[in-house]
Amino acid sequence: MAIRLSSMLWRSQSFLRCAIRGCSQTAAEPKISSSHGIAVKRKLGQPSSHTHPFLMKEGEVTPGLTKQKYSARRNAVMATVCASQMISDEKPMGDTWGQEREKQEHVVIVLGGEIAYMSEDIPYPFHQNNNFRYLSGFLEPNSCLIMETLPGRPHPEHKSTLLVPKRDPVKEMWNGSRSGIDGSLDLTGVHHTEEIEKLPDILSNFLSEKYTVWYDFDSKVNYNLHMEHLRPFLSEAYHRKMT
Numbered sequence: 001m002a003i004r005l006s007s008m009l010w011r012s013q014s015f016l017r018c019a020i021r022g023c024s025q026t027a028a029e030p031k032i033s034s035s036h037g038i039a040v041k042r043k044l045g046q047p048s049s050h051t052h053p054f055l056m057k058e059g060e061v062t063p064g065l066t067k068q069k070y071s072a073r074r075n076a077v078m079a080t081v082c083a084s085q086m087i088s089d090e091k092p093m094g095d096t097w098g099q100e101r102e103k104q105e106h107v108v109i110v111l112g113g114e115i116a117y118m119s120e121d122i123p124y125p126f127h128q129n130n131n132f133r134y135l136s137g138f139l140e141p142n143s144c145l146i147m148e149t150l151p152g153r154p155h156p157e158h159k160s161t162l163l164v165p166k167r168d169p170v171k172e173m174w175n176g177s178r179s180g181i182d183g184s185l186d187l188t189g190v191h192h193t194e195e196i197e198k199l200p201d202i203l204s205n206f207l208s209e210k211y212t213v214w215y216d217f218d219s220k221v222n223y224n225l226h227m228e229h230l231r232p233f234l235s236e237a238y239h240r241k242m243t
Helices: 003-011 015-021 067-084 096-103 129-136 169-174 180-188 195-206 225-240
Strands: 059-060 105-110 145-147 158-164 192-195 209-213
Touching: 003 145, 015 225, 059 067, 067 105, 067 145, 067 158, 096 225, 105 129, 105 225, 145 195, 158 180, 158 195, 192 195, 195 225, 209 225
Parallel strands: 105 209, 158 192
Antiparallel strands: 105 145, 145 158
16 A cells, blocks of 8 residues: 555545535536436335425436436535645655656545444434435435446546345335336436445455545544444555555
């Protein structure tokens, strides 16, 4: 693990918060491909144009906000992150600085909130993490948004992956419908969806020295996901830095 990756892991939290808060007017809305598969016509984990046509129009993720709007927000954050080019604590000598800048890829990880309980089986009303909601519009708990630049493609072009809870018919009888990977893909317009159980496998792809990882570890909006997946990932990154 190169020092620049680990150093960014420990320095990025305040910048990431500022980037998300200040990005709303910095990028035009990119076009979203309509080839996201067949439209899902069933109840999801949140209102949709299919279940609430009186509230939402076709193509809206949340009332009044379209897939294109959320895509523009993600694009603006990635543009801000890529423009920062804070690769290492110290600027390398000679022409290698420019070469390293060209090779560097960026990954932004934003966790969704988790359910809090007032007693063993009685939850508080769920409120989604504001940053996660701002970038995805997805309102289900225990989810994760990963935005990564694409090697060989111009920045800030990137891939957005939404990791969501696995559908469980028994739990849905008690807790309500869930979107699943097909419903969340159709609803949000991200490039790819996976079940949240795949998070460790996806994170392992970013241990390479070519990645700068951005993660707000000061705001543990989802303690369980942080402790089970993000903390081991950060520890591994730090260990690779020190060896």
